[in-house]
Amino acid sequence: xxxxxxATDENATSDxxxxxxxxxxxxxxxxxxxxxxxxxxxxxxLDVSRTPARMALQALESEGLIRxxxxxxxxxxxxxxxxxxxxxxxxxxxxxxxxxxxxxEGIDEALATDLGQIIEDIDAxxxxxxxxxxxxxxxxxxxxxFHQAIMTAAENRxxxxxxxxxxxxxxxxxxxxxxxxxxxxEEITRLKFANMQHRLILDAILRRDxxxxxxxxxxxxxxxxxxxxxxx
Amino acid sequence: xxxxxxATDENATSDxxxxxxxxxxxxxxxxxxxxxxxxxxxxxxLDVSRTPARMALQALESEGLIRxxxxxxxxxxxxxxxxxxxxxxxxxxxxxxxxxxxxxEGIDEALATDLGQIIEDIDAxxxxxxxxxxxxxxxxxxxxxFHQAIMTAAENRxxxxxxxxxxxxxxxxxxxxxxxxxxxxEEITRLKFANMQHRLILDAILRRDxxxxxxxxxxxxxxxxxxxxxxx
DNA sequence: ACTGATTTTATTGGATACATTATGAAAGAT
DNA sequence: ATCTTTCATAATGTATCCAATAAAATCAGT
Numbered sequence: 001x002x003x004x005x006x007a008t009d010e011n012a013t014s015d016x017x018x019x020x021x022x023x024x025x026x027x028x029x030x031x032x033x034x035x036x037x038x039x040x041x042x043x044x045x046l047d048v049s050r051t052p053a054r055m056a057l058q059a060l061e062s063e064g065l066i067r068x069x070x071x072x073x074x075x076x077x078x079x080x081x082x083x084x085x086x087x088x089x090x091x092x093x094x095x096x097x098x099x100x101x102x103x104x105e106g107i108d109e110a111l112a113t114d115l116g117q118i119i120e121d122i123d124a125x126x127x128x129x130x131x132x133x134x135x136x137x138x139x140x141x142x143x144x145x146f147h148q149a150i151m152t153a154a155e156n157r158x159x160x161x162x163x164x165x166x167x168x169x170x171x172x173x174x175x176x177x178x179x180x181x182x183x184x185x186e187e188i189t190r191l192k193f194a195n196m197q198h199r200l201i202l203d204a205i206l207r208r209d210x211x212x213x214x215x216x217x218x219x220x221x222x223x224x225x226x227x228x229x230x231x232x
Numbered sequence: 233x234x235x236x237x238x239a240t241d242e243n244a245t246s247d248x249x250x251x252x253x254x255x256x257x258x259x260x261x262x263x264x265x266x267x268x269x270x271x272x273x274x275x276x277x278l279d280v281s282r283t284p285a286r287m288a289l290q291a292l293e294s295e296g297l298i299r300x301x302x303x304x305x306x307x308x309x310x311x312x313x314x315x316x317x318x319x320x321x322x323x324x325x326x327x328x329x330x331x332x333x334x335x336x337e338g339i340d341e342a343l344a345t346d347l348g349q350i351i352e353d354i355d356a357x358x359x360x361x362x363x364x365x366x367x368x369x370x371x372x373x374x375x376x377x378f379h380q381a382i383m384t385a386a387e388n389r390x391x392x393x394x395x396x397x398x399x400x401x402x403x404x405x406x407x408x409x410x411x412x413x414x415x416x417x418e419e420i421t422r423l424k425f426a427n428m429q430h431r432l433i434l435d436a437i438l439r440r441d442x443x444x445x446x447x448x449x450x451x452x453x454x455x456x457x458x459x460x461x462x463x464x
Numbered sequence: 465a466c467t468g469a470t471t472t473t474a475t476t477g478g479a480t481a482c483a484t485t486a487t488g489a490a491a492g493a494t
Numbered sequence: 495a496t497c498t499t500t501c502a503t504a505a506t507g508t509a510t511c512c513a514a515t516a517a518a519a520t521c522a523g524t
Contacts, residue, residue, distance in 0.1 A: 013507065038475060049509040051283075054476085058287060062294040064393055072517075073475065083389065089333075090390040093325040101321075157315065158322040161296050162394035245477065270505060281479040286506085304487070305505065 014048050018056035021046060026065050026076055027170045033078030037066065041073075064165055079169055091166045092221035095147060098154035100214030103205045111153055115202050118146045122195045132184035139191045146198055150217075194223065246280050250288035253278060258297050258308055259402045265310030269298065273305075296397055311401055323398045324453035327379060330386035332446030335437045343385055347434050350378045354427045364416035371423045378430055382449075426455065 012020075022042065025031040042053035057074055060066045066074045079087070125138035151163060197220040204213035244252075254274065257263040274285035289306055292298045298306045311319070357370035383395060429452040436445035 015507085040475070050476090051508055051510090055287070055290060055507095058290060059294065062291065064389070086388045087390045089329060090326070090388065090394060093329050094322070094394075097321060097325050156318045156322065157296070158319045158398065161397055162322060162326075165393055166390065247477085272505075282506090283478050283480090287477095302486080 014052040015055040015059070018042065018046055018048060018052050019059050022056060022060055023063070023065060023168060026060075027168065029170060031076050033076050033170075035076045036069075036073050037076065038073040063168055065168065065170070084169065087166050087169060088222055091163070092218040094159050094163050094166075095151065095221045096214040096218035098151050098156065098159055099201055099205060099217035100210040101154045101156065102150060103208050103210040103213035106208060107153060107205060111149065112202075112206060114149060115146065115198075115205075118142050118149070119195060119198050119202065122146075122198070123192075126188055126192050126195065132188060135188060136184075136191065139195075143194070143198075147221075194220065197223075246284040247287040247291070250274065250278055250280060250284050251291050254288060254292055255295070255297060255400060258292075259400065261402060263308050265308050265402075267308045268301075268305050269308065270305035295400055297400060297402070316401065319398050319401055320454055323395065324450040326391050326395050326398075327383065327453045328446040328450035330383050330388065330391055331433055331437060331449035332442040333386045333388065334382060335440050335442040335445035338440060339385060339437060343381065344434075344438060346381060347378065347430075347437075350374050350381070351427060351430050351434065354378075354423075354430070358420055358424050358427065364420060367420060368416075368423065371427075375426070375430075379453075426452065429455075 022031065022037075031037070037057070039050045039053045039057060042048075042057065043050045046053070057066065057068075061068055061074065065077060067077050068074050122139055122142045125135055125142070128135060128138075130138070151160060197216060201213060201216045201220065204216055254263065254269075263269070269289070271282045271285045271289060274280075274289065275282045278285070289298065289300075293300055293306065297309060299309050300306050354371055354374050357367055357374070360367060360370075362370070383392060429448060433445060433448045433452065436448055
């Protein structure tokens with residue numbers, strides 16, 4: 001069969017495209033748990049040869065999204081709510097460690113103002129007169145910035161590495177989380193509270209209180225509800 | 233070139249053999265940091281085709297031992313002592329989380345006796361009249377069991393996943409750690425202290441004191457010197 | 465009808481040929 | 495002498511072919 005180019009986008013290698021597509025399908029749930037996938041299946045489905053399909057499957061396995069069954073292909077793994085909670089716990093200790101490290105070692109002025117700015121932005125968005133859904137989205141975006149900035153600044157490749165995994169989790173298992181307009185205001189209040197925690201965390205870091213920075217961040221990371229965060 | 237079978241051992245797939253060999257060479261230092269390795273190089277060096285070489289390189293990259301440089305092959309990554317310390321910190325929080333979880337959720341009797349037995353074994357070995365080097369080796373083995381048992385019992389695949397990485401680190405960067413006969417007794421004393429910590433940790437877990445179990449384990453994990461542990 | 469062996473089939477493991485790309489070197493022009 | 499352009503080389507990306515393997519299905523014998 002002559003090579004038909006993948007109709008995806010961008011100029012990435014074929015492996016990466018396959019990984020991206022499969023990961024997305026797994027995460028959004030169109031590839032359900034326990035589904036069997038084989039090299040040939042993937043290669044036909046996405047119109048690539050077996051080689052990139054194979055690379056992609058290996059990559060996804062090392063990401064923990066699929067599992068290689070002895071002689072009989074791969075199967076999609078599932079995550080129940082208990083496991084998701086576990087993931088959040090791990091994420092909490094990692095972010096806590098990062099925040100503690102920053103407090104211990106101190107941060108430069110640029111980062112301090114950046115973080116401060118993010119907090120201000122979040123407050124501005126949350127108290128604005130936009131549609132609640134938009135306010136939530138605005139929060140999500142800047143919240144991600146906040147956490148990302150701290151993780152990056154800690155400059156600990158092991159934290160980062162471990163963290164990677166937690167960024168790719170199929171969340172559908174929880175019953176997809178739709179924005180509930182009824183509870184909009186309640187949700188906004190929660191987000192305001194979360195931003196207060198941001199303030200406290202930044203404060204602890206600036207005061208070089210590593211203990212407090214760590215435990216605040218850990219607590220904070222465990223609270224953020226699923227749909228306000230990580231998902232890329 | 234006709235396929236010459238790899239002269240390694242066991243009945244693993246070729247990928248796995250290549251991964252194992254390369255990982256070992258990187259960890260023991262015969263493949264030094266910044267060394268460039270390419271698919272062809274690996275395939276010629278280990279007498280396999282490019283396909284398994286390629287799979288292996290991808291696997292090692294996802295393990296964080298090598299890095300893909302844009303168009304020009306892979307290079308071996310290095311870890312300085314600061315980064316090793318970081319690795320230990322991450323390991324500490326992960327093991328701490330595991331210990332805390334066990335304390336919170338309780339452990340069954342079998343595990344309790346197992347852990348108790350390990351502690352007794354270590355005490356027995358350390359106070360025996362064997363050669364100091366042998367006593368250290370004995371400690372290493374059972375110590376690994378102790379930590380492994382706790383990590384396994386926590387049944388948190390995310391902890392386990394993150395932990396995997398930390399088990400494969402090239403340690404030569406520190407200047408290889410040889411057993412120093414002069415300081416043997418001093419070292420044995422340290423190990424006795426470490427085992428006392430094991431006792432305290434187990435005790436905290438049995439008393440369901442999650443806080444204490446966590447912080448004890450975290451502290452403990454940071455203390456164990458490099459050559460008494462992880463290395464597989 | 466049931467059990468064991470054999471054949472078939474689905475699927476991965478591995479090798480190689482071909483395509484593509486990026487870097488480095490060399491040559492020519494200014 | 496330096497800059498630019500072109501060409502060569504080395505590396506990866508991709509497809510496909512062949513081999514090995516394990517599960518499933520079929521067939522034969524009791």
